[in-house]
Amino acid sequence: MALHKETAYVALPDRVLAVDTASGAVTTAATSEAEPLVKLTPNLENNLPAPFVTEAVSPLVLTTFFVHQPGAGTQAPRVFMEFTAIPTAKGAAPWRLPLELPQWAKESQSPVTATVVGASGKVAVLTLSTTRSMSSSGATTYAVDLDSHRVLWTKDLFRAASVTGGIVTGEERDKNDSDYSAAAGYDLATATEKWRAEDRTNLDVMPAGPHLILATAVDKSDFRIHYRQLLDPATGQVKRDLPDDLPGSDCAHDGTSTLVCAGHGPEFYIWAVDDTSAALRWQLPDKNAGRIAPQVTAVWHGLIYAKANDGPLTLDARTGADLPTRPGIAPYLVNEYTGLALSDDRALTAYPTNG
Secondary structure, eight states: OEEEETTEEOEEEEESEETTTTTTOEEEEESSEEEEEEOOTTTSSOOOOOEEOOOSSSEEEEEEEEEEEEEETTBBBEEEEEEEEEEEEETTTOEEEEEEHHHHHHHSOOOEEEEEEEEEETTTEEEEEEESSSSSSGGGEEETTTTEEEEEEEEEEHHHHHHHTEEEEHHHHTTTOSSSEEEEEEEOOOTTTTEEOOOBBEEEEOOOOOOOOOEEEEOOOTOOEEEEEEEEETTTTTTEEEOOOOOOEEEEEEEESSSEEEEEEEEEEEEEEEETTOOEEEOBBBBTTBOOOEEEEETTEEEEEEEEETTEEEEEETTTTTSSSSOOOOEEOSSSEEEEOTTTTOOOOOOOOOO
């Protein structure tokens, strides 16, 4: 689910739903044009990635459908993707761009998913990858021009993770089924390689705000050496090596100057760094101060929304201090119009926000 102003967009295998968070009214924003490969049934859990909202060219909701075109005459049956751009303006029609599936995806024994990872300027990036693991040995990345509605480039063996400015960053392998991969950055418009880090194993590259990416890996020569690093997406330079007492890789930018990351093991963890220098600002738990870490649900406009044993609370993203006014809910999605929260029985409720 993605949130844009007062509308929540929900991706399904054959359509995107638009939910008016003020009234609860549900409409269909777009459907697949060709026959969908999968339709959601009551017994099928919806695990699709959320649509991606961009305002680069005009406000668009971006998603991808897997579809089937039956054979006709001498034309063989065809399976492909429909990259779909849905204008948020009322009355505006969506446009679609058919994308061919690479051979590895057609032959994959594992489920395949398509994720729109980001957009900058007029270019959007999506990655097709296997869902059993995040390995880029089964991955192809596409760059789409949102203005001319055409594919700028495709790159096999590359799983994009983030678009920051004019750079696409992610994980790259030299060949299929390789045990090694490397974090890498490419020019958004041309796919020219800007940098490539050392080969490592068990690599995962994740977005970490507008100025950083997070890379976790194991040394390919010594499996006892683990890496958790914040990198500059433009150059690949290591901005910070993260120590073992900063676990967690679910990171979100607060909309101002702080990157907030959370994780859990025996207990919950939260830590925050400056979004450009990667200097540590604070971390929880803090045993010296007698503070535990709550469960983070959302980060937005300098606030951290979270759940503690005694109910919802907010923290100052820059300092980690508890804020005196409790929000009443711990939203999972929030913007200047609305906050979306889940009740204990998994019911979705929308609440107005104050800006």
